[in-house]
Amino acid sequence: MSVAPVVAPRAEEKPRLLSIVCPAYNEAEGLLAFHRAVRKAMAEIDQPFEVVFVNDGSTDATLQLMGELRARHPATTIVDLSRNFGKEIALTAGLDAARGDAVVVIDADLQDPPSLIGEMIAGWREGYDVVYAQRRAREGESWLKLVSAGLFYRLMRGVGEVGLPENVGDFRLMSRKAVDAVCTLRERHRFMKGLFAWVGFPSKVIQYDRAPREAGATKWNYWKLWNLSIEGITSSTLAPLKVSTYLGFATAAAAFALGIFFVVKKLFFGDPVQGFSALIVAMLFLGGVQLAVLGVMGEYLGRIFNETKKRPLYFVNAILPSKDVACDTAAPIRDERRAG
Ligand code: UDP
């Protein structure tokens, strides 16, 4: 009897199930086209797959369409969240419900081309745990978005614990190992790209051109993007607190020097009532710095407050698991209500 090698070369393992996780919020307009594109991409690859739709509290016909797709294609899981929780948490719910040996995370608006999935699977079969897609060009995005995104990535690289690869969204393939690692991180303030980068594992990058949205409108506005950036920074680094400390020290030093200057001036030149403007400027400046520093501390305090509540990340209205998946699955469905 031949003995199998203890460590089988992973490239030769026959991959089992691929889960394609897609969070969707009011995507009725483009959902069918999305599913068609996924089927078309997968038809060219010998790879069993399930689609895991997460309905993030949509108010349009998204859920109904998901149901229709599931009736026609039984290898479809639907996770119906109890309300809109936002993309980061919807994505987490999808990862929790995915049973595949590898998971592809993809947006429903066809901005992440499903045709790349084949290349991702190839990377996975080569033995990479993470294969992420990097956009070469961002068509149909305003210069303001491009500039602000560029600044954000530069800032994250400068202050973050692990640098974020530039122009990389959530669109990626992760092996079961990487998905399990991400699923153990249950913090409320989630910046998925940061979490994906934080867990590590051997990864490979493939490049693509990001197309404009196929249908519907983006759910992001500048205010939401700003908040996401703050989330990204505060959830992965304490740098703003350090900056506050140094800002405090620097202003204190400046105030001290100014103080000496005024005392010396008073002693040598006598100084009748003067310097009102200097006084008011110094007062306002110090007040402003103090408020800014308090604000930064408040951001972190608020996050500590939210984390200490230890609430579940989301609630599920219903999970309709995929059927007729013609292969073994790696992981049982996790239910947030039980997992806590
Ligand atoms: N999305 C979601 N919940 C939300 C907002 C968005 O599940 O609260 C989904 C959305 O349906 C889409 C993906 O997240 O599949 C990306 O959203 P969008 O296209 O608006 O973001 P962008 O591509 O501009 O980053």
Ligand code: MG
């Ligand atoms: Mg989009």
